[in-house]
Amino acid sequence: MPKTYYQRGIKITLLLAVFGFLLVMFVANGANAGYTFATKNGQGQTGLELKVDSTTIYNGVLQPALSWELKNLVPGVDHFFNFDDIKPGDMGRHNISLHVKKNSAYVCLDFNNLQDFENGMNEPESIVDNLSSGELSKNLEFFAWRDDGDNVFEKNEKVIFGGNATETANILLSSTTYAVADANTGNSCAVNSTNYVGIIWCAGDLKVDLTTANVTCDGSGLGNVIQTDSMTVDVVLRAVQANSNQGFKCKKDVKPECKDKNGKKCEPKGNNGHGNDGDHNDDSNPGNSNDEDDYTDDDGLPPGQVDSEHFEKVKETKNLVEQIRDKVNGLRNSLFGRHS
Incomplete structure (x- = not known):
């Protein structure tokens, strides 16, 4: 269900989602591959309104079931990601459009409750995997950026996360927060504007050349250890009215623990x-x-x-x-x- 919170009199709308991935290389698996999310459109509110539309491409093919025009999403029906047969080297692109109404807004992207599931083992996996938990999040890699709306990463577009050696989901999507637009990025999302977030995922080694904007996915290094595994993660798009929250940052500044030159507490x-x-x-x-x-x-x-x-x-x-x-x-x- 949608959740709307008020902080210092400012309406904050949370758009809840779960990315669901299920990797099946040699056997079928009926495990749950993901959930859904819903939006609160802010009708009747004078503070802020945020709506979303979506475009999903999987291995170069548009996915109509995972794409929609601007609308209120239906829990259990609309999905960002919902794949039940991902194979090594598979790659997806997702473009999320954020439509800001009534006031300018700072927008944050939060990931919580990342979970891996083993879902049992088949014979090839049991030979190489002696763990009871799944390892899929360690083998799916992600990259996100502020897109211009064409769902293609281009030079000089701002990176939100990824693009270096630490691109796996267990690092990037585990209790993390990223700024789509806040005081650190320099600008809020203007009223009546459309802002785009691009996300690429890869079942394997995702390489992003920030200089040339070349993106490749290599699944040759994936072994049997992730057969039958699945993962889920909660995703939150957090919008805060900008005019009443000047200087807002998606992540609070954390001061380092103070110790003197001898290691004593200050x-x-x-x-x-x-x-x-x-x-x-x-x-x-x-x-x-x-x-x-x-x-x-x-x-x-x-x-x-x-x-x-x-x-x-x-x-x-x-x-x-x-x-x-x-x-x-x-x-x-x-x-x-x-x-x-």
Whole structure:
């Protein structure tokens, strides 16, 4: 069922899907090859509307059952991917069209709940496979990009994921998030615009030359270990209204764990959590560090953090400053008393 969430008053529509793959090389298998997804079209909402259409090509042939014009999808009927007889060297291309209405939007692509299934073993597989779980996700490779609508990867088109040595589904589609359009990509999807995502998959070794835009699929290296195996993964297209979420990023920035040069955990600084000078005690420039990258202070640690040894020295210095301040105040009061 479609799920619609509200975050800070902004409508977020999730389009749920499951890619389903079943590889059968020598025997038939009646296992479930995939599910479906549904869209929430946003009618009656003033915030945001996102609709989808689809084109699927399998081994160079258009797949009408996996392609549709712009519409609301029917759970159990409409499928992005639904193949039950994929063989080594098979290759598919999929073009997803995102139609943004009512407001501009940031769009994210999330993959969750990747699962492999062994589905039993036939004799050829049992000779080479002693695992109880499936290995299909380790042998299907993927590549995705921001397409111009022709379902062909071309030079200078933006890569969303893949295109290097780590293209297998178990890496690319396992609890991962990718930006179709967010603050990191530079632009949101404009209102009343159509935006395209291209996806290529290969049963074997997928090679993408980003310089020439040449794409090849070689299934000669696939062995019997993945016979009868299947895999599924949940897919989410996440749309967020851009005007009210300036600077939105599909993936939150994760700061590295802070450790000093001795491997000890860093302590909070004693200067409002920031430092801009050598002793990290002067906070004349709160909220900023003093070095060029503005990410680490001049001790080589992230702003707001110091090593434990330095933290103790800062405390001693602060105590000494307090003592001197008390003595100065006492002397000032004494001097004022003489002249009064």
